Amino acid sequence: MTRRRDLILGSAAAAAAALCLPRLAAATDFPDHPIRLVVPFPPGGNLDFTARLLAPTMSRVLGQPIVVDNRAGAGGILGSEAVAHGRPDGYTLLVGSSGPLSLLPVTTPNLPFDPVRDFAPIGPAYRIPIVLLASRNLSANSLATFLELAKMRRGQLSAGSSGIGTGAHLAIELFNHGSGVQLLHVPYRGTGPAYSDLIAGTIDTLFDQLSNALPLHRDGRARILAVGSAERVPELPDVPTLREAGIVQPELSTTIGLLAPAGTPAAAVEALRAALAMALADGVVRERLESLGAEIATPDDVTPARYAALIQEELATSRAAVALPGVKLE
Known part of the structure; x- marks a missing residue:
């Protein structure tokens, strides 16, 4: 992802492409009934905010309601596990974040899901x-x-x-x-x-x-x-990054995105990805996310491959941190 100053042209392109999205959704058999969007944390946090912000626009694009379902517990494990082992038909989705997907797999023994094996990434929404x-x-x-x-x-x-x-x-x-x-x-x-x-x-x-x-x-x-971002953030132009200071090279950010259970049909994943991209191009959605200091994904970055790569990058960073001398997790 690039910083927001590089997103203007990409956002315009996404908005133009979005005009075709309702026809894209209508051209497939998916979806034909409501979609459940699982938030693995209680109401009120960033993930819950994100789900309720994205759901209305995605619902309009897909032509079906998207119901937000808070399945909190065990630091995000319960809700994430429910989606990981859910039916792979595109009707049960997870609002994913770095905690359950790239921290817990490194710090928690016997996690009941694998972040790489058990999910089909749809696309990243933003990083903070x-x-x-x-x-x-x-x-x-x-x-x-x-x-x-x-x-x-x-x-x-x-x-x-x-x-x-x-x-x-x-x-x-x-x-x-x-x-x-x-x-x-x-x-x-x-x-x-x-x-x-x-x-x-x-x-x-x-x-x-x-x-x-x-x-x-x-x-x-x-x-x-x-x-901890790769580049300085627009809200704080005079504040340096840890990378430019030569302290920490990996990007230290939380990535928020959408995932489905592994094995979800490619057509469903693509319809959901297109709906997510359209939601992120919406002016109101962008304004609300930018108020959080979010680095919103560019249209080119809203892909399963990009989200999968980000999860792998964050897993590598977590493993490197845990392996440092003297680090204790208990």
Whole structure:
């Protein structure tokens, strides 16, 4: 995926192509009854928001209702397993994310599904980078000054995450390894308590998704010092990436996309992919996703092959992080 400034022409092309999509859906036997879109987390989070944002446009394109079904439990395992072992007919879909698809397969023994074997990717929707967010009580106001401070106070500065084995935890480990500093990992049970302690100055830094960190950065309650995306994000043009700083080379982002059970007919996958591409070209959908700091997939990237490649890339990053010396997952 490229950054948003490269998406304008692609979005226009997608919108033009979308005019043909209703005829495309009508030209096949799929779908002929409602589709279930499984969100493996409770209502209210980014995945639930995404499902309810995409479903109406996709439903109009496909000519059938899309019903959002929150199947929460076990960190996304229950809902993901339900789709992985569901009937491969295109009528049961998963809103996939990096947690169940590229983190849990590396950190959780005996996972009841395989992210590569058991799913048919439809296409990625967007990516949101992980960011390094610093307390306003910390004297550092840039990545460079933070690194200087962290090296002087090696082993004394703390970094919070939403829990052990999460993407944020592994980002901290990769940051420590690549920068030569030693931030003390403070795992929380979710992001809420972590943000409370960051704002209070109880912890020095926090690694989390850009969508959660942006409001605090904008109102001055905390400062984003670096982003984990491949390129700088438009919302923060002066904030460097971890890659350009030479700290972490893999992209540290959460990918959101749609998947069906493995073995779903190619015609159904293509109809769903085309509907997803049209939804992502919709102006209202784009505006809402961009408000999260999302890097929306270009029309050329909304493919099963691209999503499969992203899952493999993120699996490789997770494996590399877990293999670092001293990393503990319990």
